Amino acid sequence: MVDFFNGALTSKGGRAIFALTSRNREGKPNILISVRKRPNQFSLWESVTTVVTEYGSVNMKGRSVRERAQSLIDIAHPDDRAGLVAEAKRRKILYPDQIFLSESAHLYPAEIGFQQTFRENIEVRFRALKPSDEENMRQLFYRLSDKSVEYRYFYPIKTMFHSDIQEYVNVDYRHSLSLIGLPDAPDCDRIVAEARFDRLSLQDPYAELSIMVDEAYQHVGVGTYLCRMLSRFAQERHLKGFTADVLTENTKMHHVLKKMGWNMKTQRVGGVNRLTMDF
Ligand SMILES: CC(C)(COP(=O)(O)OP(=O)(O)OC[C@H]1O[C@@H](n2cnc3c(N)ncnc32)[C@H](O)[C@@H]1OP(=O)(O)O)[C@@H](O)C(=O)NCCC(=O)NCCS
Missing domain, CATH: 3.40.630.30 (Gcn5-related N-acetyltransferase (GNAT))
Known part of the structure; x- marks a missing residue:
């Protein structure tokens, strides 16, 4: 995995794209506030340029931890987003006054x-x-x-x-x-x-x-x-x-x-x- 990322990032015009579904086969969220307790996790978060789910793609390059969290929440399953926002606030990753409109998570016009x-x-x-x-x-x-x-x-x-x-x-x-x-x-x-x-x-x-x-x-x-x-x-x-x-x-x-x-x-x-x- 590390070789893939390094290869992508050192090649001309290269970028490391991480593609996953918003939920796994058991219907559990793939986008989590922390993967520290997960098996096979890696800590090369600086190396990933783009993350893609069925809800869109986000650019992670040069973004702060807060911006990364907000970006990943935007491409999480709409039903998981409220929980992720609450957890990110609890861990002080997002501001305590961060707004979350649960209906908008479903209504975002991704087709545009x-x-x-x-x-x-x-x-x-x-x-x-x-x-x-x-x-x-x-x-x-x-x-x-x-x-x-x-x-x-x-x-x-x-x-x-x-x-x-x-x-x-x-x-x-x-x-x-x-x-x-x-x-x-x-x-x-x-x-x-x-x-x-x-x-x-x-x-x-x-x-x-x-x-x-x-x-x-x-x-x-x-x-x-x-x-x-x-x-x-x-x-x-x-x-x-x-x-x-x-x-x-x-x-x-x-x-x-x-x-x-x-x-x-x-x-x-x-x-x-x-x-x-x-x-
Ligand atoms: C008003 C604004 C949105 C226009 O955006 P834009 O991308 O430059 O618009 P366009 O390029 O499509 O068209 C500009 C037109 O104005 C014309 N124009 C340029 N300067 C002009 C002037 N001083 N007086 C009249 N028309 C002028 C251009 O020739 C062009 O018309 P044309 O395409 O028929 O030649 C932009 O200037 C802006 O963001 N302004 C600041 C915010 C604002 O005023 N918002 C509106 C209030 S909600």
Whole structure:
């Protein structure tokens, strides 16, 4: 086993992939907080690049113990995740206030996964946001310029606390959908765009749209594409349209929305355009 890992890691472009089912043949969890008491265990956890189960794949390279735990929990069997979160909190691997939405573990839209080539041949792959994306989501926030932060959040935020970002990444997929874009490079978890819609209740025919694109990926079509894809998923969920609050001076976002061709009503409140858009 050690030779396999070493061989993979020292070969050009090599990576060590550990693939297993989330549960064994007896229906017991394969993803555990500790394997110390297990036979044939090895302690080369730094050597594994990627872990794969039927619930997805996660990149472990360069991640902290907390991030690794959260990533592995995300690909554990959905019925095992609550127990793993509780145990990880007990062992102080996860923060004591770590949120866990048990229904979201079942509702995560794993079927959403696509790739698109944008202007300048920029390739981006897309999937739904999950709790283990917390750190990469925070990094996207810190890479945004002050202007982009103001356009997205309406006031200057300098710090993204764990308590805020974890609420953001623990998406309640009954009411919301969050799509993220990642560069098309192996083991690259950098989030370069996020677009989401949130509705207050299942009866609400409109959901609130919000979007942000990494400055380095702006102006190549990512924002436009994400709005289009989100509206497609929204229509599949029987939504009538989106609402959005957009600063009047945010001409770029207004331009993107205009391109959608949606039937738009605008109410101006101070420096904000309150938009209601029917698909
Ligand atoms: C608004 C935002 C999402 C757009 O993302 P993007 O990936 O750059 O969008 P696209 O590349 O698809 O389209 C940008 C369009 O704006 C146009 N544009 C660029 N600068 C502009 C400006 N100052 N005024 C008007 N349009 C402008 C571009 O020409 C392009 O249109 P085209 O494709 O018809 O040529 C992105 O700029 C962003 O994240 N901004 C900060 C956060 C934000 O404003 N969020 C919206 C509030 S929720």
